[in-house]
Amino acid sequence: MSRILADTIAFGKQYMRSGVAMFFAFAFPILLILIFGAIFSSQGEVALPLPVQDLDEGPYSTVFLNILANISVVDIEVIPSDVDISEYISDESLLVALQIPADFSSQVGAILADASAGPVNLTLYGDQTTSTYGTMSQVVQAAIDGMNYGLLGESPIVGFEAQSISLEDNMTFMDFFLPGVVGLVVMTNTLYTITSICAEYKSRGYFKLLATTNIKKHEWLLSKFIFYTVLLFASLLLTFAIGQAVFDMTSSLTPLAFAFIAAGGFLFLAMGMLLGTLVKDPESASAIANAVGFPMMFLSGIFFNLDGMPSYMQAISKVFPLTYFNDGLRATMIYDNTEVALVNLAIVVVLGLVFFVLGSKLLSWKER
């Protein structure tokens, strides 16, 4: 025990004196929360710009533009009627633009008098493969439907109303995002660090030195586990407190959340030790850790919900341990679903044990 304590204290002192390490433990998650929170928390108030060229400028085009303006997600920008719209789109690098034809009002009048004369078409310019075009086409279609119903004096029979699917009232994007940030912080602070430590210890001969003392490999890793568990608990508490204070989150810090931090720390430390068997120098450590860490970072549901991804990507995400960490942490922090959380926790612990056994066997402190 004294060896573990000595190694934990010495490692902790070195870590605390490293500005970069402290940044990744404390400043990094707070920055992520603040930046992503600022971007996504107010997304309901964001209006997408829709450039419109009204070549008609008649009574019906004015009615149509009024209907369009009442749709809160768009902000109409006027394209002068005397410019060529194709050149304007190119010059202004527009993703999408709507054109109302010159004879719009007269044609609408003609159709109202004789239904067989219609319809009159608006033109939506843009790349139809982009999501912006898709969104705008739906917005324009909604405005057209509204105008058609109005002109015909009819009311829609079927409509819909928006209702949040969250189990908690007033849940925000940050409630979903915070567990992802915690997962990211746990992974970067342990996986990346321990892989690079293995490289440093090999290249500077520290492993050989340690091999001449009484400390054993599992004690050495255990001391890192103890240190990181304490550090990540502190990081989680601080990040959560700031998230609560700034974004009024409704998710809660459950005891299982702390269990996830500890189990996740153990999992990624063991994984880092296993990767450490492959590294020879700090450069290769960075490359190997990134090769494993980056796909996990983007395909484990940190920044967005995996349900929106193609099925093959969802299948790939199941390979990554971080997916189970995130799913479990969200289950306990957001949905209070202990059963799902415990299943994911068990997966994290088992994976950690597998990596730990493999890493301990394969990482040699001595030369062959």
Place this chain on the structure above:
Amino acid sequence: MSAEPVIEVVELSKQYKDIRAVDGISLSIPSNQIFSMLGANGAGKTTTVEILEGLRSPTSGSARVFGVDVAKDYRPIRSRVGILPQNFEPFDMLKPTEAIEYWAGLFDKKVTRKDVSDLLETVNLSHRKDVVSKKLSGGEKRKLGIALSLINEPELLFLDEPTTGLDPRARRDLWALIEGIKKKGSTVFLTTHYLDEAEKLSDDVAIMHKGRIITRGSPEDLVRKHGKLTVIVLAGAGEVGLKEVTRRGIDATLESDGDLLVPVRDPTEMRQIFQKLSGIELKVKDMYTRKQTLEDVFLSVVGQKMDEGVLGK
């Protein structure tokens, strides 16, 4: 002094893919000696030491330290051995006091502040005790390494090239430290490629070349055995001088710097050789006598100077 050797090596070999780093060496080192393994880079010194430290496995042969086969299990002797590895680098962000406390913990040893302070005093590092290690000079880092290697009060201390890259003053400081360690009763196994270091410190020297020990003995014995006791140096005599001297039946060798060395095996011949030399018209910068050193021995047994590089010869 114990009768049992501290280190006993028999027919030890280490084969890497295409290099035989250690080639069937045998050694027996008694306690309370400074034993130096001398050789150029790549001679096999570090491989030998790391086998004795339990850090490498031998290909064949046996290596026993305190009677324990270190290839099978090094643990029983861990607490009796101190190690300063080649190119030792301390943990950058720890201060010397913290590093000593840490290392003591890894040996399950409780140390008081006074213990730490005494150890830093021993290696003359007290004035730098609160500076993070990355700010220490090369010599100070090496002193800290020695302090760490002494934490368990070892009976045997391995110092692998402890003074490489240090300035002359730092080297002399470390020499005094090593002599002090021996005085306290420890055995020191030193590897070095500095001939003056081995000569100054050692009770026993083995010269290693291409994985083999090619000669061994005290520095004085080696000089007596392989050297020529005293030489007359004809500084700057060059090729012309060599030709003139050998034409008169005087044995001489020409060094790469142009100095001519005339060996005097029997002191009674000194006057006679001087008389012969004075009868020759030679252009020399200086003429003097010099006692031979391990450097001359190394030149004699290996066939070239240490600084000319022995590897690949």
